Amino acid sequence: MTTRPTNRLSLVADIGGTNTRVALAEGVRLLPDSIRRYSNAKYPGLETVLRTYIAEEGGVDCAGACVAVAGPVRDGVGIMTNLDWAMDKATLARATGAETVAILNDLQAQGHALGHLDDSVLRPIVTGPDAGPSAAKLVIGVGTGFNAAPVFETAAGRLVTPAECGHANLPIRTEAELRLCKFVETAHGFPAVEDVLSGRGLERVYAFLGAEANDPTEVAAADIMTALTNGTDPRATQAAQLFVRILGTVAGNLSLNFLPFGGVFLVGGVTRAFAPHLQTFGFAEAFRDKGRFAGFMQNFPVTVIEDDYAALTGCATHLVALSA
Template sequence: MTYPPNTVTLVADIGGTNTRVALAQEGRIIESTVRRYQNSEYPGLEAVLREYIAAEGNVDCAAACAAAAGPVRDGVARMTNLAWTIDTKTLARATKSERVALLNDLQAQGHALGHLPKRALIEIIKATGVPRPGATQLVIGVGTGFNAAPVHETPNGRLVAASECGHASLPIRTEGDFRLQHFVEKAHGFAGIEDVLSGRGLERVYSWVSSEAGRRMDRRASEIMTSIEIEDDPLATAAGRIFVRLLGTVAGNLALVHLPFGGVYMIGGVARAFMPWLAEFGFVEGFRDKGRFSGFMQNFSVYVIDDDYAALTGCAVHLQSLMRT
């Protein structure tokens, strides 16, 4: 389909492995335009965007927004798990757009809240009360990496604060956690949250569990998840339980930091993969294990977002708000 000049916007979600690109109108993704690119096949984002624009008939976009899985500062994004550096000048040059924006990927997810279909929100924990309109929300991403972003409603519009909390220290709750920390430190020098709560983090947990059992074995995350599903490897199930408990612990810690009475929303391929086992493997217990504040934790609902295009939607919504100003 051909679009008249300056009638659509371009949005991109740049992960550690793949980049998704789409066109949007009035803050909504045009699903037929979504394309996925393998990052390893391109030298940088500009090459991806030029190929995409050509495939869409050299579409002339009014604005463009990219969500990057890494810290964004002064219009420059440095990818955490990819050797790309992205800036607004490059984004403008590649898309020939009059207005551009660059967000952290979790910021984009935050802008998507309230604009996703209800079927995409899978409730894991139900809060005891009903949140007031405009209550703070929290997005937690668990995929190639780990990060989170609080979502605040202000008189001047929505504010989604960036962070890099996945690189904070892994919390220690048990003797086993302490041994896991040392196992990760020996290989990587530092045991951060992302070093355990991510796709490759699950692989490390499995390696540690097998080491504890007497013989270290290494398996890919996808293989571990398959074994959890078909129940053919007790070590995979043990690793899954540790992963989910620690995920609950970290999510609960972040809830206490940000007080998201409007809900906690987990997103990302790993979060979705573990969704069927969160309750069984102890996520709720880990989330609420806060001593005398355990009862207080019942104020927070937790959801998994089952929408692969949520970051694209967030970029589209953010662009629409910018173009109104």
């Protein structure tokens, strides 16, 4: 086992709806050999995950700790949206022994990572003009859930504001989309963006198309993506096309809200799975389909971040800023 220096490293964690990723960082740099992934279903809570990690790292003594949670953070308490877990600063300090602790929303962490990622993990989807270093940016995450966070460069440093965009109403442009809204609202009594734009959302889109064809079938998201790649199921392709068009519409709406001239960055496991299909399935067209503002939408480049550990980098970056 590698011996870690005492009271110099930071512990960073990204808690998603399905998995938790944990690593050690020296400054803003993640230590590659320290990155571990844990299945949330095997643990009763985040504190147990962190204690397990520290034990596996030989009882490492950390100077700082920052976790990113897939849910809202209020008054220093993070509550998971799709998992019955919560975390506060006192518990984080007790679990890690760190002197400096922070809790972020997962999209906030992704926002703090911008500018600290290698170009090799950036996949351009929609081109746009160059912008100045102070231009606003927007991070949109599609995975177990959906969310977005604007990123602002201020005189006091970077500001990444939290949000819960996945629980806003789905946009409706066509009769078919209205029927989709009515179909998915049975899940929670409300047709939210996340009910379509997420892993489970893709499954609902597929089920909706089956209901429309009087051939109801339930298929897991992973199997839908496999069938899409292999070309073995026309309905999988149809579901993916509808998913991508709605993603483009929602991303365009959010861009008009925040004016991210510095770029829109798509993150998350579902985003990465769809990356090869975004251009061919009409993401750019849906993104820019804003009537008389269609030309204005060309100001916003869109990039997919193909880095499963970007939120960890963001946590490390945030801790460095806190210590500055």
